[in-house]
Amino acid sequence: MEEINALMHGFSVAxxxxxxxxxxxxxxxxxxxxxxxxxxxxNGIAILLPLTFTMPPTSAIIxxxxxxxxxxxxxxxxxxxxxxxGEPWSVAxxxxxxxxxxxxxxxxxxxxxxxxxxxxxxxxxxxxxFLAPLVAKFALKFGxxxxxxxxxxxxxxFIGMGKGSPWKTLTAMMLGxxxxxxxxxxxxxxxxLTFGFHELMRGFDFLVAVIGLFGIGExxxxxxxxxxxxxxxARINMKVVIETWKKLPMYWLTYVRxxxxxxxxxxxxxxxxxxxxxxxxxxxRMSPNGAQFGKxxxxxxxxPETAAHAAGTSALLPMLSLGIPGSPTxxxxxxxxxxxGLQPGPLLFxxxxxxxxxxxxxxxxxxxxxxxxxxxxxxxxxxxxxxxFSIVAPLIIVICAIGAFTVxxxxxxxxxxxxxxxxxxxxxxxxYPMAPMVLALVLxxxxxxxxxxxxxxxxxxxxxxxxxxxxxxxxxLGLVMLFWPLVNKxxxxx
Amino acid sequence: xxHGHFSGNxxxxxxxxxxxxxxxxxxxxxVNAAAWxxxxxxxxxxxxxxxxxADQMARLIQGIVAKHGLMKQSLIPVNRSGxxxxxxxxxxxxxxxxxxxxxITLSNLFTTPLATGVPFSYRDMxxxxxxALDQFVLxxxxxxxxxxxxxxxxxxxxxxxxxFKMGGTGSRQEDQILTVSLEKxxxxxxxxxxxxxxxxxxxxxxxxxxxxxxxxxxxxxxxxRAGTLRPLCVFDDTRMPYKQRVxxxxxxxxxxxxxxxxxxxxxxxxxxxxxxxxxTQDQVNFYVELFRKVRxxxxxxxxxxxxxxxxTFMSGKEYAAWVExxxxxxxxxxxxxxxxxxx
Numbered sequence: 102m103e104e105i106n107a108l109m110h111g112f113s114v115a116x117x118x119x120x121x122x123x124x125x126x127x128x129x130x131x132x133x134x135x136x137x138x139x140x141x142x143x144n145g146i147a148i149l150l151p152l153t154f155t156m157p158p159t160s161a162i163i164x165x166x167x168x169x170x171x172x173x174x175x176x177x178x179x180x181x182x183x184x185x186x187g188e189p190w191s192v193a194x195x196x197x198x199x200x201x202x203x204x205x206x207x208x209x210x211x212x213x214x215x216x217x218x219x220x221x222x223x224x225x226x227x228x229x230x231f232l233a234p235l236v237a238k239f240a241l242k243f244g245x246x247x248x249x250x251x252x253x254x255x256x257x258x259f260i261g262m263g264k265g266s267p268w269k270t271l272t273a274m275m276l277g278x279x280x281x282x283x284x285x286x287x288x289x290x291x292x293x294l295t296f297g298f299h300e301l302m303r304g305f306d307f308l309v310a311v312i313g314l315f316g317i318g319e320x321x322x323x324x325x326x327x328x329x330x331x332x333x334x335a336r337i338n339m340k341v342v343i344e345t346w347k348k349l350p351m352y353w354l355t356y357v358r359x360x361x362x363x364x365x366x367x368x369x370x371x372x373x374x375x376x377x378x379x380x381x382x383x384x385x386r387m388s389p390n391g392a393q394f395g396k397x398x399x400x401x402x403x404x405p406e407t408a409a410h411a412a413g414t415s416a417l418l419p420m421l422s423l424g425i426p427g428s429p430t431x432x433x434x435x436x437x438x439x440x441x442g443l444q445p446g447p448l449l450f451x452x453x454x455x456x457x458x459x460x461x462x463x464x465x466x467x468x469x470x471x472x473x474x475x476x477x478x479x480x481x482x483x484x485x486x487x488x489x490f491s492i493v494a495p496l497i498i499v500i501c502a503i504g505a506f507t508v509x510x511x512x513x514x515x516x517x518x519x520x521x522x523x524x525x526x527x528x529x530x531x532x533y534p535m536a537p538m539v540l541a542l543v544l545x546x547x548x549x550x551x552x553x554x555x556x557x558x559x560x561x562x563x564x565x566x567x568x569x570x571x572x573x574x575x576x577x578l579g580l581v582m583l584f585w586p587l588v589n590k591x592x593x594x595x
Numbered sequence: 596x597x598h599g600h601f602s603g604n605x606x607x608x609x610x611x612x613x614x615x616x617x618x619x620x621x622x623x624x625x626v627n628a629a630a631w632x633x634x635x636x637x638x639x640x641x642x643x644x645x646x647x648x649a650d651q652m653a654r655l656i657q658g659i660v661a662k663h664g665l666m667k668q669s670l671i672p673v674n675r676s677g678x679x680x681x682x683x684x685x686x687x688x689x690x691x692x693x694x695x696x697x698x699i700t701l702s703n704l705f706t707t708p709l710a711t712g713v714p715f716s717y718r719d720m721x722x723x724x725x726x727a728l729d730q731f732v733l734x735x736x737x738x739x740x741x742x743x744x745x746x747x748x749x750x751x752x753x754x755x756x757x758x759f760k761m762g763g764t765g766s767r768q769e770d771q772i773l774t775v776s777l778e779k780x781x782x783x784x785x786x787x788x789x790x791x792x793x794x795x796x797x798x799x800x801x802x803x804x805x806x807x808x809x810x811x812x813x814x815x816x817x818x819x820r821a822g823t824l825r826p827l828c829v830f831d832d833t834r835m836p837y838k839q840r841v842x843x844x845x846x847x848x849x850x851x852x853x854x855x856x857x858x859x860x861x862x863x864x865x866x867x868x869x870x871x872x873x874x875t876q877d878q879v880n881f882y883v884e885l886f887r888k889v890r891x892x893x894x895x896x897x898x899x900x901x902x903x904x905x906x907t908f909m910s911g912k913e914y915a916a917w918v919e920x921x922x923x924x925x926x927x928x929x930x931x932x933x934x935x936x937x938x
Contacts, residue, residue, distance in 0.1 A: 148671075150658070284677065288789055290679065290768065290934075299685055299713065423798055423817075447821035509675070560757060560786075
């Protein structure tokens with residue numbers, strides 16, 4: 102009960118009018134940052150960090166973390182409306198969110214996305230409140246083999262998902278791995294596949310590829326199909342929120358699964374992006390409506406959004422309790438902590454109780470504020486689809502280009518974005534799936550690093566992946582996922 | 596020292612932020628009428644990812660400059676970590692005559708060109724000032740029986756090659772150079788595991804996935820205070836000067852030098868500032884003066900103490916000479932270890 106008392110004290114700190122104002126300002130700024138692709142939560146916080154130096158540390162962290170919540174909410178908006186993921190963890194939201202919006206159900210998709218985000222975050226905060234020390238210990242169990250097993254599981258839960266030919270899935274995935282290999286190789290410290298071009302040293306950024314593949318690719322398709330949005334008949338009133346809420350409790354099991362996946366990936370610094378992909382893959386596999394996924398099924402929005410937000414929230418726990426950032430945003434926040442003279446680490450919970458519990462209380466309140474703000478704006482967002490294509494499309498292209506440029510301040514990235522746009526168009530025309538390629542691009546180098554680190558530890562012996570219950574269990578789960586479609590097929594024949 | 600994945604800020608955002616800052620600060624007190632001062636926001640290049648030692652220091656400096664109004668224009672940190680920092684240094688090298696760009700260094704100023712052959716060196720840039728020198732400490736998990744560096748080195752040499760795992764940041768960078776110097780003392784090989792950032796490395800040691808690390812003090816101090824890590828020795832010829840208690844029983848000064856344990860390695864990491872080539876002396880002087888003021892703030896002093904930094908400040912010829920000597924040292928150490936890029 103000690104936690105409850107501490108939390109109540111935290112609420113009393115967080116609930117001052119000044120802090121409440123900062124919460125709303127933070128969330129609003131965050132939503133704007135989340136909507137602009139490329140300008141992620143980490144950048145937003147880095148830019149606004151100096152604004153907070155004159156505030157007391159607790160107020161400052163409340164505002165910054167609210168920017169973070171806002172960005173998590175905001176990422177879903179463009180994914181649903183224009184098939185452009187505002188943030189990497191919203192990629193999986195496009196798979197069903199965009200088809201829904203094309204069917205005129207944008208309001209429904211947005212409501213489901215925002216509500217799921219809130220539920221995911223809420224569950225994660227409850228976990229942080231009561232299980233922080235225990236959970237921090239669990240995170241320490243993850244060495245290189247364990248990390249590899251997590252990435253392996255993510256890939257496996259995704260393989261065999263595509264409706265088309267498995268060979269096409271494999272081709273797309275291998276292309277993603279090849280792109281991920283470009284740049285610096287952590288294990289040998291040498292440059293790879295740069296062909297002497299210094300510009301290629303930083304590799305292909307996942308965000309640039311995604312903005313091109315999804316955003317520009319989609320615009321090219323719309324141009325071919327008659328220069329208009331198919332979702333323009335979207336209903337725009339608040340009733341849609343209530344109606345969607347009535348449907349959501351049906352998917353409680355998806356919520357439970359997604360929360361577990363999200364919290365887990367957030368604590369082991371896997372992060373929100375793998376969490377959203379894995380959650381989508383698992384939901385498709387486990388749900389009785391699996392065949393509907395990808396055609397505009399609401400569960401396909403619920404699963405990735407819940408997991409992404411749960412992961413994004415629980416990523417703050419390793420930062421507070423261990424001093425390691427679970428995400429780039431958390432890394433920037435960590436810098437802020439140092440400036441306020443706070444030392445993140447195991448003793449923060451003991452030495453700076455007021456700060457930590459004020460932050461945790463603000464997680465509850467900030468998310469609530471975020472939910473209220475974004476839900477009231479659902480009709481507004483949906484109305485964007487009524488603007489004629491000829492006005493919105495050029496705007497989207499400009500925003501995409503700014504986003505791609507922002508990632509590394511590099512002009513070359515805009516050309517890469519255009520190139521990926523053409524690739525995206527060709528993929529769609531030839532019916533190649535884009536998701537496996539994106540997944541391989543975002544997780545490829547991390548999976549490779551942890552695999553090779555594990556091989557160094559074991560001196561090349563593969564049995565290291567089954568050396569204890571944790572890594573063995575995750576690997577076995579991955580293998581089951583991998584061969585599940587095959588087993589199903591064989592059973593069907595017999 | 597994160598050489599990891601990250602994202603930076605665009606110039607447009609820099610301007611937006613500058614506008615926001617100006618609005619927040621109202622009228623900032625003006626810097627003493629120097630001959631030159633920045634007329635637009637200054638880009639502060641960090642040739643490493645977010646969250647590492649260089650990144651923390653750069654963001655602290657940004658905060659100090661903003662809080663104390665040391666500069667009319669704002670300082671915008673931009674991470675350019677591609678190619679183990681080569682991306683950041685190359686961008687400074689290319690910005691000839693641009694006085695609105697500065698870069699903070701870590702050892703990759705020396706190690707990256709030597710290990711990869713990417714063409715840049717300190718000679719391609721204008722030296723401004725040395726801010727501090729970062730120390731390296733040999734750490735083990737507090738649950739292990741090794742109380743001194745000697746205990747540990749004996750255990751490693753008894754176990755034989757590749758039995759002990761050393762975790763470090765990057766490959767063929769400072770952490771691996773130090774590992775090689777330890778290998779000379781133990782007469783046997785470690786299994787060196789490269790990770791992307793110093794924070795990751797410390798946590799891998801807490802979780803016992805590696806046996807030791809050579810983290811900077813700031814990267815492991817939180818875990819030391821919590822009693823999960825134990826420092827064995829510092830890679831320097833004198834002990835660190837800070838006598839204030841960090842844990843219940845020990846201060847930074849109580850950590851013996853590695854030389855006392857038979858590892859005569861003296862290695863520090865430069866935290867210094869450089870500018871693009873072709874800038875005027877007036878412009879360099881502005882930044883030297885700016886960093887002098889930064890060093891006088893309480894926030895900076897506290898950061899130095901928390902991270903047990905060596906607070907040597909240098910500028911001008913003295914600094915250039917130090918950098919030249921440091922490059923020679925890196926070339927020798929990396930040549931011995933076989934880390935030089937093949938031409």
